[in-house]
Amino acid sequence: NAGVTQTPKFQVLKTGQSMTLQCAQDMNHEYMSWYRQDPGMGLRLIHYSVGAGITDQGEVPNGYNVSRSTTEDFPLRLLSAAPSQTSVYFCASSPTGVLQPQHFGDGTRLSIL
Amino acid sequence: RKEVEQDPGPFNVPEGATVAFNCTYSNSASQSFFWYRQDCRKEPKLLMSVYSSGNEDGRFTAQLNRASQYISLLIRDSKLSDSATYLCVVTNGGFKTIFGAGTRLFVKA
Numbered sequence: 001n002a003g004v005t006q007t008p009k010f011q012v013l014k015t016g017q018s019m020t021l022q023c024a025q026d027m028n029h030e031y032m033s034w035y036r037q038d039p040g041m042g043l044r045l046i047h048y049s050v051g052a053g054i055t056d057q058g059e060v061p062n063g064y065n066v067s068r069s070t071t072e073d074f075p076l077r078l079l080s081a082a083p084s085q086t087s088v089y090f091c092a093s094s095p096t097g098v099l100q101p102q103h104f105g106d107g108t109r110l111s112i113l
Numbered sequence: 114r115k116e117v118e119q120d121p122g123p124f125n126v127p128e129g130a131t132v133a134f135n136c137t138y139s140n141s142a143s144q145s146f147f148w149y150r151q152d153c154r155k156e157p158k159l160l161m162s163v164y165s166s167g168n169e170d171g172r173f174t175a176q177l178n179r180a181s182q183y184i185s186l187l188i189r190d191s192k193l194s195d196s197a198t199y200l201c202v203v204t205n206g207g208f209k210t211i212f213g214a215g216t217r218l219f220v221k222a
Contacts, residue, residue, distance in 0.1 A: 033210070035212075040214060041214055042117070042200065042211075042213050042214040042215060043157070043200075043212040045209055045210060045211075048208055048209070050208055056208070058209060059209075090156055097208050098145065098204040098207075098208055098209065099144060099145045099204060101147055101159040102159075102210070103159075104156035104157050104158070106155065106156045107155075107156055
């Protein structure tokens with residue numbers, strides 16, 4: 001059982017480049033979310049989805065887009081990378097929402113030069 | 114004021130010690146509470162949910178005080194393998210989760 005799978009694990013970008021972080025889960029979970037974690041700070045919610053076709057903004061959505069065309073996949077797009085987006089990104093899922101514990105992928109470490 | 118606040122530590126304790134972490138939250142409408150554990154450069158993993166009546170899982174005990182808006186985690190008989198960062202997590206209603214910045218624990222032989 002793979003759980004939540006994130007790709008890539010590491011990425012270096014130049015300022016202004018765009019890219020997509022991939023997230024897939026095989027647990028048939030309805031709720032999926034993206035967080036970023038910076039040193040000395042807790043995880044901050046970027047975007048979340050409560051089901052296929054439904055997404056909403058979290059605490060720090062600027063500079064990021066998401067879509068949810070299937071239950072399994074929830075990609076995160078950086079439109080024009082900035083050094084301030086250097087961070088560790090985690091994708092998570094739970095069966096129906098945040099009242100249940102979330103399962104995390106092992107993260108993507110992203111550096112923007 | 115942050116929505117979820119934790120003492121960042123670090124807490125340095127010897128093996129076998131009992132250590133307690135507190136976490137305060139600002140939204141009285143918060144509904145669900147969790148403790149996660151995060152090892153260095155790894156993903157957070159659920160340690161335990163926190164229930165209104167308090168709950169225990171082996172050496173770990175979690176308590177919730179809604180009136181004072183804090184949750185706690187007690188670790189008894191600390192092991193070297195307990196060394197990690199402990200994250201307090203609160204759901205603020207709706208579909209959003211708020212993470213504390215974490216408390217670092219070092220257990221030494």
